[in-house]
Each structure stands twice: as C-alpha cells, then as structure tokens.
Amino acid sequence: METQEEMHKYTLYYFPVRGRGEPIRLLFHLDNQPFADERISLEQWPSYKSSMPLGQIPVLEVDGVKLAQSPAILRFLGHQQRRAGANAIECAKLDMIAEVVQEFSNTEGAGKFGRVLLGMITADKNQYYKEHVVPDLEKYAPIIEKFLVENGNNGLFIGDRETWVDVFSAEVFSKFIEYGSPDALDAYPHIRAQIQRVFNHPNIKRYIASRPVTPF
C-alpha cells in the first residue's frame, strides 16, 4: 500500500481480544499492510503499562513513536492507506461520525457489554443485553443509519471506497449481532449493508478465516 519512501515499521499493542484493537487490525488487513500484532496477556500487562503514553492500549508504535487513542490511530492509518476523505470537509465529516461511534463505544451499557461477555462484570448476558445494550443501540444506531442513507445504498459513509470510519463502525456494530442478538440491527439495513461490505472484502475474509481465537 505504501510507497518505498514512506514504508513504516508498525507494531500494534493490544490485549488478545477484539475490543478497541480489532478495528485497527482490520484496517491493516484491509490493505494487506504488514504490522506486528503484539497480543499482550493480562499477566504481561503490568510490565508494559508504564511504557505506554496514556498507560492504556491499544497503542501503535510507528518507527519507534508510540500513539494511543484508538480513533487517532485509525485516523492516522486511514491517511496512510488512502482510506480518509478526499478533502478537509470529507475528513471532518468522517471525524464527526467516528466521534459518534467512539461515544457509543464509551456508553455505560453497550460500551461495557464486552466486559460482561469476558466475565469482568458479573451479570446475566441476556438480561444485560436487553436492559443496558438495547437502549444504547436505539440511541446511536439511527444516527449511523442516517449518515449511511445520506450517502446512498452502498453501505459507506463517504464516496465509493471503504474508509477507516466504515471499518470502525462495521466492527463495533457487528459484535451486537454476533454476541447480543441476531436481530440486533434488523431495523438498520444500511448498517447491516456496511457490515456485509466490510466483512465480505476478500482481504478481511482471509484474515478472519485465519484469525487466532479473539473474543469480544
């Protein structure tokens, strides 16, 4: 993807889960962009923590520079891989949508569903989904659906090529169909189309087929 003079060495540090790291992994794989996928176990984490800019992961190390905050990492790679907007206004619109996806990821209900599934929060999965995830989905999914409708019927936020925000959104929302309820997004056909589009991309399919076990 990158030309010779801008070839970078990338290392992604994250836990061996999908969480906030998987959109970054997917974006690399979308363009067959080589990177080291460093999966840090909970036991190893304390020895890494103080070396990370914000004491948290995901962190992307680019030629020795460590970047934190998953949307900032995704945006950077979006530009590197020509998967950003075509001009400043398109980039700003994508940023706006990415902020919505990130806000959804940070909610008290849907944002913590992963911790319920991973056993870090003790709760009945189905009850938690109905009582705490569905209300957040009902708040945020219509906003995402509206942005997709505005761009037509191709399952993309802007233009006719997948951007970093399409990958981000598809990964975040797809997990509620996979782990919450198969009908989670039936009311949002354009989000479903976006998920289909991203996950049917041959490079993404190839990665998922060989992906190590990576829970929520």
Ligand SMILES: N[C@@H](CCC(=O)N[C@@H](CS)C(=O)NCC(=O)O)C(=O)O
């Ligand atoms: N806003 C950050 C949040 C990062 C974050 O919450 N990371 C968690 C895992 S998903 C973490 O590093 N937890 C371990 C710790 O805080 O020690 C992002 O989107 O990257």
